[in-house]
Amino acid sequence: MPQLTTEVEQHSLVIEIGGMPVRVNTIDPGFLAMLQNRYSGFVGESEDAEVEFDVELAPPNPADRDADVEVKYRFGRWSLSRGDFRAEWEPAARRGWIRQTANPYSIDAVLRIVHTLVLARQGGFLLHSASAIRNGKAFLFAGVSEAGKTTISRLAPPDVTLLTDEISYVRRQSDGYIAFGTPFTGELAKLGENVSAPIAALYLLAKGRENRIDPVPPGEAARSLLANLLFFAEDEELVQATFHSAFEFVNRVPVSRLTFMPDARVWELIG
Amino acid sequence: MSKLYMARNPRVAARSLDGEMMIMSGRDSTLFTLNKTATILWQSADGATPLDEIVKLRICTEFEVEPAEALQDAETLARELASHEILQISEEPIPQRNPTAGESR
Numbered sequence: 313m314p315q316l317t318t319e320v321e322q323h324s325l326v327i328e329i330g331g332m333p334v335r336v337n338t339i340d341p342g343f344l345a346m347l348q349n350r351y352s353g354f355v356g357e358s359e360d361a362e363v364e365f366d367v368e369l370a371p372p373n374p375a376d377r378d379a380d381v382e383v384k385y386r387f388g389r390w391s392l393s394r395g396d397f398r399a400e401w402e403p404a405a406r407r408g409w410i411r412q413t414a415n416p417y418s419i420d421a422v423l424r425i426v427h428t429l430v431l432a433r434q435g436g437f438l439l440h441s442a443s444a445i446r447n448g449k450a451f452l453f454a455g456v457s458e459a460g461k462t463t464i465s466r467l468a469p470p471d472v473t474l475l476t477d478e479i480s481y482v483r484r485q486s487d488g489y490i491a492f493g494t495p496f497t498g499e500l501a502k503l504g505e506n507v508s509a510p511i512a513a514l515y516l517l518a519k520g521r522e523n524r525i526d527p528v529p530p531g532e533a534a535r536s537l538l539a540n541l542l543f544f545a546e547d548e549e550l551v552q553a554t555f556h557s558a559f560e561f562v563n564r565v566p567v568s569r570l571t572f573m574p575d576a577r578v579w580e581l582i583g
Numbered sequence: 584m585s586k587l588y589m590a591r592n593p594r595v596a597a598r599s600l601d602g603e604m605m606i607m608s609g610r611d612s613t614l615f616t617l618n619k620t621a622t623i624l625w626q627s628a629d630g631a632t633p634l635d636e637i638v639k640l641r642i643c644t645e646f647e648v649e650p651a652e653a654l655q656d657a658e659t660l661a662r663e664l665a666s667h668e669i670l671q672i673s674e675e676p677i678p679q680r681n682p683t684a685g686e687s688r
Contacts, residue, residue: 529601530600530601530603531600531601531602531603531605531616534598534600534605535605535614535616538607538614539614543612548594548609548610549609551596551607551608551609551612552595552596552607552609555596555598555607556596556598559598559600562600
């Protein structure tokens with residue numbers, strides 16, 4: 313009798329960002345090696361993953377290559393899709409799957425989305441901002457593209473630990489907020505350090521002819537924070553939760569405008 | 584002239600910060616900052632108090648404006664807020680389970 317089944321070796325990797333372990337399973341050792349390289353410094357060893365994804369590598373689908381990201385919750389299950397991937401995640405079972413080509417960008421997008429969904433229920437969020445630790449305190453530098461996130465990161469002196477130059481990871485704690493390093497990079501293309509610290513300030517970046525810090529009225533602070541939040545889900549409950557989280561953050565963390573010129577002396581104002 | 588009643592849409596999130604009322608649509612995440620008059624309408628939208636009474640008690644006492652003109656402007660504004668799904672409007676009282684739905688201070 314010929315053998316009808318073949319045992320396929322499963323490879324596995326835990327990617328731990330913001331203290332949340334996500335296990336990724338694949339049968340492709342080359343893809344696993346790529347992930348190990350991509351998430352170097354964020355590879356964990358936890359046996360108890362918050363989410364476990366089976367990744368199925370598939371050829372590209374030219375029909376919906378340019379489709380925008382869609383995140384929907386239905387019947388206890390999140391459905392995530394973009395032109396380059398499809399994924400599902402069932403929070404109660406802590407399991408899901410991702411179907412994508414063998415590239416690091418699709419799974420990176422899935423991880424960002426999953427983290428925003430988990431954080432939204434816990435009062436945290438991902439923010440378009442650079443962040444760094446100095447003297448045991450974390451500082452966030454928020455702004456849209458070209459606002460100066462990469463520039464301020466590049467200008468950081470040696471005593472500063474860079475958490476990210478693109479997307480900050482903010483987690484709520486009973487007495488404040490913690491920023492974690494992320495592997496989500498911007499132009500600097502340098503992974504953040506996998507460390508964390510209490511957030512001391514959020515700076516809204518503005519390029520100018522001098523280095524200065526100015527207060528920001530609370531309403532403007534909240535609007536700016538909301539404008540820089542990463543959020544993908546079409547889900548009223550989570551939209552409302554994220555909205556209130558932004559206001560809680562503004563009530564607890566000082567928000568100022570940091571006008572700066574591309575000069576390392578700007579860091580004399582920080583920390 | 585028929586009465587107009589307003590209720591807060593429970594599908595939005597609202598927050599007052601330093602005197603500014605901000606509303607976010609739960610449907611498409613659009614953020615609205617309400618002006619003073621719109622804030623009064625939002626705060627007064629209990630589904631039971633007719634607009635003309637709100638104008639008389641809250642708007643005419645706050646701003647120097649003729650009641651008829653104030654009512655006309657308030658109705659235009661209420662309809663605009665309704666078009667953004669911030670308020671629900673009706674010519675009948677609107678029953679509400681939770682009159683402060685979506686709001687947190």
